[in-house]
Amino acid sequence: MVIRDHLSTAHIVGASLGVYLVAHRLYRVFYDLRLHPLSHIPGPKLAAITYLYQTYYSLVGGSRFYIQVGKLHEQYGPVVRITPNEVHLSDPDNYEKIYCVGSRYPKEKNYYGAMSCGDSSFTTMSNEEHRVKRSRLNPFFSKKKILELEDVIQLYARKLCDMVGRKFENGEEMDLHHGFRAVSVDVITDYSLNKSYNLLDSPDLGEEFANMWDGLGPTMWVFQQWPPVMTFANSMPEWMASAMSGPLKSMFQLQAHCRRAIAIVKADMASGNTSKARETIFHDLLTADTRWVVPSDQTLQDEAFAILGAAADTTGHAMNFATIEVVSDPAKYRQLSAELKQAFPDPNAKLDYLTLEKLPYLTGVIKEAVRLSHGSPGKLTRVVPEGGATFNGYHLPAGSYVSMGTWEMHHNEDYFPDSFKFDPDRWADPEKAKRMEKAYVPFSKGSRMCIGINLAYCELYVTLGNLFRRFDNMKGTELSEEDRAINDYISSGVPRTAKRFHVWAGDKVA
Numbered sequence: 216m217v218i219r220d221h222l223s224t225a226h227i228v229g230a231s232l233g234v235y236l237v238a239h240r241l242y243r244v245f246y247d248l249r250l251h252p253l254s255h256i257p258g259p260k261l262a263a264i265t266y267l268y269q270t271y272y273s274l275v276g277g278s279r280f281y282i283q284v285g286k287l288h289e290q291y292g293p294v295v296r297i298t299p300n301e302v303h304l305s306d307p308d309n310y311e312k313i314y315c316v317g318s319r320y321p322k323e324k325n326y327y328g329a330m331s332c333g334d335s336s337f338t339t340m341s342n343e344e345h346r347v348k349r350s351r352l353n354p355f356f357s358k359k360k361i362l363e364l365e366d367v368i369q370l371y372a373r374k375l376c377d378m379v380g381r382k383f384e385n386g387e388e389m390d391l392h393h394g395f396r397a398v399s400v401d402v403i404t405d406y407s408l409n410k411s412y413n414l415l416d417s418p419d420l421g422e423e424f425a426n427m428w429d430g431l432g433p434t435m436w437v438f439q440q441w442p443p444v445m446t447f448a449n450s451m452p453e454w455m456a457s458a459m460s461g462p463l464k465s466m467f468q469l470q471a472h473c474r475r476a477i478a479i480v481k482a483d484m485a486s487g488n489t490s491k492a493r494e495t496i497f498h499d500l501l502t503a504d505t506r507w508v509v510p511s512d513q514t515l516q517d518e519a520f521a522i523l524g525a526a527a528d529t530t531g532h533a534m535n536f537a538t539i540e541v542v543s544d545p546a547k548y549r550q551l552s553a554e555l556k557q558a559f560p561d562p563n564a565k566l567d568y569l570t571l572e573k574l575p576y577l578t579g580v581i582k583e584a585v586r587l588s589h590g591s592p593g594k595l596t597r598v599v600p601e602g603g604a605t606f607n608g609y610h611l612p613a614g615s616y617v618s619m620g621t622w623e624m625h626h627n628e629d630y631f632p633d634s635f636k637f638d639p640d641r642w643a644d645p646e647k648a649k650r651m652e653k654a655y656v657p658f659s660k661g662s663r664m665c666i667g668i669n670l671a672y673c674e675l676y677v678t679l680g681n682l683f684r685r686f687d688n689m690k691g692t693e694l695s696e697e698d699r700a701i702n703d704y705i706s707s708g709v710p711r712t713a714k715r716f717h718v719w720a721g722d723k724v725a
């Protein structure tokens with residue numbers, strides 16, 4: 216009798232809880248669709264009632280939410296609600312309202328907090344706090360500084376080309392997919408840590424290192440959907456988290472990697488080994504002065520994580536993209552090769568950046584590669600500041616999230632007709648080029664734009680310049696559309712299953 220009473224109480228409590236949860240969920244759906252301050256924004260109902268819509272497209276069949284968002288814009292127009300609290304925009308007129316110098320739109324905590332680089336300047340939410348951190352880093356990435364260290368880039372570009380030359384002499388193929396990425400990592404580690412990882416010397420050209428970043432990618436979407444999972448994962452012993460999940464293993468490996476990198480710089484400084492001329496970002500961040508307090512080891516590790524992560528795939532991917540396009544089109548290949556031979560008639564001359572960046576066809580090739588490789592393909596989410604904001608006639612209240620991205624901007628047919636076509640000539644006319652700049656945002660804009668833009672362009676010009684000046688006989692792997700598709704892991708992730716781009720010696724094009 217007593218047991219029966221207890222059972223019925225348990226049943227009643229359980230059933231009540233069930234009814235409450237269902238009623239609560241139903242109310243939440245009703246609220247999100249009818250009463251929510253964003254309920255007037257067009258978009259799919261499913262995206263308005265659950266973040267799972269975003270998570271589904273970010274984890275199932277590759278991480279291609281950015282492509283789905285592009286389709287939503289085609290269906291619903293320039294303003295689309297993509298999650299219960301986020302609105303995505305596609306009209307270039309809006310870009311500089313959000314991403315500008317002195318922007319009042321901070322980064323969104325859930326999104327950037329999920330990127331495993333904790334307290335880095337990249338993931339600092341407040342624009343005011345970011346300004347202090349960024350001002351310490353800026354001098355290391357100015358054009359002047361890049362020109363001073365151009366020889367570092369020349370060194371790795373030549374190393375890559377020598378390797379291609381040796382492979383061709385031996386009748387072998389060269390894996391440029393990993394080769395270009397190795398150049399990027401070797402440059403940034405030499406540049407920022409004064410100690411290159413020398414991936415170009417490793418037999419796999421750094422494939423294992425690239426796989427760690429790729430493996431990390433999905434965590435950012437899982438952590439964003441379920442933030443407590445991130446807290447839990449970070450509190451687990453490393454061995455346990457690594458045994459449970461490949462992506463978590465990558466996260467821990469990379470964090471350990473960055474911890475070691477900082478420890479090496481510290482040891483280097485303690486031994487007095489570094490010459491003043493080769494002091495790097497981290498040597499500087501570890502030096503206190505009247506305006507600078509040395510950050511904790513954890514913050515420095517986060518900064519290293521952000522810088523290595525941002526530099527590892529983006530530029531290498533763009534160089535690979537350019538080469539795939541040029542090698543597969545003899546007319547473009549001929550034109551580029553002829554331009555370089557004319558500018559540098561001596562095949563052994565140094566191809567200096569200042570001359571290279573003035574070459575119009577090479578510039579068109581690089582502009583198109585950066586536009587279409589989508590180094591950071593997805594949304595850059597910001598929080599609407601006090602007072603709210605109106606875009607294309609739709610009011611967004613303070614505290615809601617707003618985002619834009621390169622996919623819609625770079626495929627805006629008003630600015631880039633036949634936008635999917637790789638067409639270096641579209642940049643030939645300076646008037647047209649000036650107009651296109653408005654929708655050209657590969658590095659974003661404003662005070663939170665890419666700090667590595669000068670480094671990236673120097674790497675692109677010097678590496679591609681050297682490669683195409685030296686080799687006018689490359690033939691390359693044919694790739695399917697799926698082989699060339701990328702996942703949005705904040706930077707461009709090429710799926711591990713995709714065929715890699717190799718080149719081998721063929722007939723000369725010119």
Ligand code: HEM
Nearest residue numbers: 336337525526529530590591595657658659665666667671
């Ligand atoms: C083609 C190459 C590259 C592309 C397309 C690219 C793109 C971007 C974009 C769009 C952002 C803004 C992200 C946001 O607002 O959330 C960004 C930020 C950043 N990038 Fe790059 N990037 C490239 C190369 C590099 C390189 C070589 C470095 C090396 C230092 C780098 C370091 C960073 C850092 C540290 C940030 C955060 C800046 C901040 O918040 O202060 N990037 N990048």
